Amino acid sequence: MSQAADAVAAWLAELAEQRRLSPHTISNYRRDLDKLLSAAGEMPLAELHGQQIRRFIGQMHAQGLGGRSLARTLSAWRGFFAWLGRHGAVPANPCEGVRSPKSPKLLPKALSVDEVNRLLEPFADDDPLLAARDTAMFELFYSSGLRLAELAALDRDALDSILHEGEVRVLGKRSKARIVPVGRMAQRALAAWAEVRDQLAGADEVALFVGQRGRRISHRVIEDRLAKRAVQLGLPRHVHPHMLRHSFASHVLQSSGDLRAVQEMLGHASIASTQVYTHLDFQHLARTYDAAHPRAKRKP
Template sequence: MSAAEHAAAVRRYLDELAQQRRLSPHTVSGYQRDLAVLARLLGELPGEPGFAALQPQHVRRFVGRLHADGLGGRSLARTLSAWRGFYRWLGRQGDVQRNPVDGVRAPKRPQALPKALSPDEAHCLLDAQSDDLLEIRDQAIFELFYSSGLRLAELAALDVSCLPDIADGEVRVRGKRSKLRIVPVGSKARAAVTAWVEQRSRLAPADEQALFVGRRGQRLGLRMIQLRLQRRGLLQDLPAHVHPHMLRHSFASHVLQSSGDLRAVQEMLGHASIASTQVYTHLDFQHLAKVYDQAHPRARRKPEPAS
């Protein structure tokens, strides 16, 4: 298989991920980078090997090299997952007989827990008041992050069509794999969004659908949202670098601490697995099991007395 045929196969696979499995452009881009690394490493094998020439020992050697070059366990696991999925697809196409990535695992990594603001730090961040137009917009953005636990891409994708839902105290977003979920919007966030909408026409042209726009009246980009939040954190003298995912995590942690309702938090975050929520909320498994035992009907049922 020539280099051009290699590239064509990768393009077909990525097109299938985007069009049939409906993965986000960000995820598809990550697969593309990982498969480019695979193609580069394959090119170092003797001769002109095709995808079928790859053997498990080659994959292990590649992983060792990438790890020695500084790639961490989490990144290696993601890379191997991309390679494994691609070879699974090649198998369905009849291009390979076996998956050489099966059974190869990334080095174990310590589980890094995401950082959260304390409730006092969250109040400090959000209590800043300003009459500046961009600060009014930013306030609505930050309040929504903290009120509803939205991901950065979810918030940036909001259109003005969501305003009736926000007025009713909820917002509908499409998360990973285009999964729709509905999350509540608190009174502070609703008030902040209303204040922004009253000023939005000063920046946005009449035909612009994006809820949040920049100076030029176009949809606000992800990087700009990150920078504006970082700036607010620095202005408020917060001790840690503040970023959107930190507000999402703070939302989850604070709601769970107040309510103890793990399943509700899982639903609001859009997690497919409760294990994701376990890590995300700084809970150990024993506490998770206790919450589950208290909440599940059959777990709560007392055993019948022995006759």
């Protein structure tokens, strides 16, 4: 292993152990830094400068990487070089002042209320245990706006506060805890799952949601089950767990107008991350206006 690769491994280990970043985030950082080492080739990291970093980013952009992906990559590089600088391994951070190409700002894709209702209706599955589990998972996604990792990480002891207090405590990004309300329909689905969970779960398994082998369910299985259910119901788009989180946020904002409350429920560190849902809210208002107002024949 090269000296640069050793440094990458050491930085990622520190991020995992001290900052407790998720395995998914660590994996993304590793891929981004692999790109840096590949682009640098035999050149020592200490000899890289800003113009070369710009060239690397430009080459990746020409290969089809979008602005958001490049911004994430550049952020990983910048953090790595900052760490190297603190350890005296590089004279300066060559990523400072380098910006990624801009890309169009895409609004999160959310389901309509009717589509969510269809998705969460009682569903006939070959295996009633899996149907009960899936319904509980998807109801909880939409009820509380959880991230995929947050839901998969829940343990069985979360049921007590869900069923009796109507709330769930989750660990979000950077291990930041928050308490989120759980709606009545989600409580009902989770109570039904709690009655049959032990028929699927291993004897010593603490996870709330388990796969067919009785162990904690994987992210991929959750994604696949949700996508399959949407297809079987004939929904006209690919549905993934984060879409239920987006739908939760936009629907709550449409009903309440309380951006700060939505920010807290989503676990966003900055309200700027939540403000994107105000655009979704305006789209809803615009559609209502166009459909209802007698003089609403506006151009698209």
